[in-house]
Amino acid sequence: MHNMIKNRSQLFVLSKCSRWNVNTFYDCQKTDNSKLGNRQAQLMARGLPKQKPITGVKQIILVASGKGGVGKSTTAVNLSAALKSVEPNKIVGLLDTDVYGPSVPLMMNLHETPLLTRDNMMIPLVNYGLQCMSMGFLVDDRSPVIWRGLMVMSALEKLLRQVAWDAVDYLVVDTPPGTGDTHLSLIQNLPLEGVVLVTTPQAAAVEVTRRGAVMFQRLKVPIIGVVQNMNTVVCPKCHHSLSLYGHGTEALTSELGVDLLQDIPMDPAITETTDQGKPIVVALPNSSQAEAYKTLARKVITFLKKQEVPENKI
Numbered sequence: 001m002h003n004m005i006k007n008r009s010q011l012f013v014l015s016k017c018s019r020w021n022v023n024t025f026y027d028c029q030k031t032d033n034s035k036l037g038n039r040q041a042q043l044m045a046r047g048l049p050k051q052k053p054i055t056g057v058k059q060i061i062l063v064a065s066g067k068g069g070v071g072k073s074t075t076a077v078n079l080s081a082a083l084k085s086v087e088p089n090k091i092v093g094l095l096d097t098d099v100y101g102p103s104v105p106l107m108m109n110l111h112e113t114p115l116l117t118r119d120n121m122m123i124p125l126v127n128y129g130l131q132c133m134s135m136g137f138l139v140d141d142r143s144p145v146i147w148r149g150l151m152v153m154s155a156l157e158k159l160l161r162q163v164a165w166d167a168v169d170y171l172v173v174d175t176p177p178g179t180g181d182t183h184l185s186l187i188q189n190l191p192l193e194g195v196v197l198v199t200t201p202q203a204a205a206v207e208v209t210r211r212g213a214v215m216f217q218r219l220k221v222p223i224i225g226v227v228q229n230m231n232t233v234v235c236p237k238c239h240h241s242l243s244l245y246g247h248g249t250e251a252l253t254s255e256l257g258v259d260l261l262q263d264i265p266m267d268p269a270i271t272e273t274t275d276q277g278k279p280i281v282v283a284l285p286n287s288s289q290a291e292a293y294k295t296l297a298r299k300v301i302t303f304l305k306k307q308e309v310p311e312n313k314i
């Protein structure tokens with residue numbers, strides 16, 4: 001757990017039984033931004049504007065989609081688990097920035113309220129070896145979040161700056177669908193390594209993904225590649241793979257000049273494990289579905305390694 005505090009009960013006492021909830025959003029202290037580290041220098045060396053890293057995090061990867069419901073959160077959760085599985089020595093975090101429809105609590109089976117450090121930083125909840133933070137940990141599970149944009153931005157600021165990430169190597173950031181304020185705010189404020197776009201191949205989904213991709217390209221966020229989700233169905237008896245929607249994603253990736261990173265079939269085991277709060281990479285680690293997510297993770301890692309600027313070039 002967090003290196004300042006060795007166990008949760010000790011922390012609970014130290015924080016005078018304070019638990020983070022939505023009411024404390026507006027009266028907490030500012031994050032300590034003094035430890036920006038080498039990363040900023042690396043990004044400046046790449047000619048990127050001066051964004052502020054997240055304390056305790058080395059590399060940040062966005063997972064985004066144009067349309068809702070295409071499997072972005074499922075991909076983000078399984079990508080996080082797969083990064084951990086492929087590189088067990090690395091520390092992986094998962095940040096859910098979908099304030100209106102957070103999925104991480106359900107998909108990671110985490111329903112507690114985060115504890116606070118002495119300086120009012122939220123301690124990520126941990127399951128399956130992944131540090132996790134979500135707006136869903138801070139609001140009632142069943143209540144809708146009825147907030148105006150400014151409140152959402154304020155909540156996002158807290159999620160970005162008031163979480164006590166503990167030496168995270170890879171932070172996977174699940175985003176809301178579309179290309180709204182949250183994306184702009186993430187792009188403006190964070191040194192992002194790149195974005196993984198998730199789409200299904202129907203024309204409607206591909207069209208919105210294209211618009212999202214152009215936004216990322218214009219704002220100089222590297223596109224790591226595209227995950228095509230739920231295009232194929234594999235027959236459990238004869239293992240024949242049937243394509244449901246055709247080649248919309250290939251057309252998109254060749255138009256954008258980016259990689260089609262992985263094809264994830266539509267599979268009931270993925271839905272079931274997701275709904276049970278255990279990503280398929282954890283629930284069925286040797287399955288072909290888990291292997292698909294691990295292949296994706298390996299490609300993301302290869303991309304991240306290429307992004308690194310050698311120390312002697314800074």
Ligand SMILES: Nc1ncnc2c1ncn2[C@@H]1O[C@H](COP(=O)(O)OP(=O)(O)OP(=O)(O)O)[C@@H](O)[C@H]1O
Nearest residue numbers: 068069070071072073074177265266267270271274
């Ligand atoms: N490859 C897949 N096979 C089967 N079911 C899947 C697959 N990918 C996602 N699903 C299911 O599709 C539904 C939507 O997935 P998910 O919540 O990840 O989408 P999303 O794009 O993040 O949605 P939102 O726009 O609400 O954030 C979930 O029930 C999930 O279990």
